[in-house]
Amino acid sequence: MMSHPTKTQSGVLYVVATPIGNLADLSERAVSVLSEVDVIACEDTRHTQKLLQHLGLRKVMLSVHDHNERDRIDQISEHLESGRNMALVSDAGTPLISDPGFPLVQALRVRGFTVTPVPGPSALITALSAAGLPTDRFLFEGFLPHKAGGRRDRLSPLVNETATLVFYESKHRILETLSLMMEAFGDERPACVARELTKTYESFYHGTLADIAVQLQQDADQTKGEFVVMVAGNPDPATATSFDMDKLFRLLLVELPPKKAAAVIADLTGENKKALYQRALEIQGKA
Structure with a gap:
């Protein structure tokens, strides 16, 4: 796949981590970036507005959340193409970590824009x-x-x-x-x-x-x-060969009741018998 050259004359998207609770955890660099960018793309403008008020900042904000993120890609690209620097923030913590931002960052990378992380809090x-x-x-x-x-x-x-x-x-x-x-x-x-x-x-x-x-x-x-x-991870993981457990359940349930089928698979895999029994019920359509 052909790589795209970085658009050196375009604006930069800064991915900025914000506090998960204590506002004192906002880094000096994050404050500087939020102060200097032209536009802030945020998960919830109301939430980000509180952070900006705490910092004494007034900024143009653009909502970017799970339901509109892909629709915003062209609009944000236009801002960057025009030389405007932008920040991407989520409601708390580091954007993209169980927060919106992946489709946007991926698309901007493909289009050759510079995306720069500003690290900080993450739950x-x-x-x-x-x-x-x-x-x-x-x-x-x-x-x-x-x-x-x-x-x-x-x-x-x-x-x-x-x-x-x-x-x-x-x-x-x-x-x-x-x-x-x-x-x-x-x-x-x-x-x-x-x-x-x-x-x-x-x-x-x-x-x-x-x-x-x-x-x-x-x-x-x-x-x-x-x-x-x-x-904690399993200190003594089972060594059984992996297989399609649901398929095995369906085969066993033809001849065995759910409890017995779960017991057989538990013996084979070392997995929790109670959880397997629940899965057997679901497959059989009783749960």
Whole structure:
């Protein structure tokens, strides 16, 4: 594929990380860039306006979110082509990390524009740095699907993953997600949950998945806010040859009840029997 030369006379898009809670975490460089750019592309103009007011800045803003991002690519390209410098920010943290921006940055790179990162806060790295779990290897899974079935489908292939697993979760689903993780990984899998990072009520919960679920259930206030869920990798992953588990389920369910089919696959793979039973029910159309 032919590479595109950088448009040296055009404006630059700065991808700027902003605080995830504590405004004092905004870097000096980020303040300088936000002060000097001509236009700020932001996930929510109302949210970014509060940050700009805190900095004493007035800027032209352009909303760029999940629902309009692709439609904005030509408009932002025109700004850059005209020599205007722009900043891309999300509501909090580093843009593109479970936030809008990937289609835009990808398209601008292909078109030859300069895209420059201005690093700073990220809930992912902030949580890992203080979690007390291995960080030499980690797998970021972002937000799980809204529906329980979809979350089970995402968690199931991760059972034998040896790297630390990292997820984002909301207050509406945190307890249910922990329950599904216990089904998939077992009650005793070590974990850490971080809540409201860098904010007044920042909290870290350590222990097994079961321990943490109990801690959160005992105090309703502890299920409020934004969460980063970190689960230790499997120290003894199964060595079974990979195969199409759903296909095997369908074959077994012709002759066996769901509970027995789940037990057979659990013996083969070492995966959690309870989670496999739920999957058998879903495949059979009973869940």
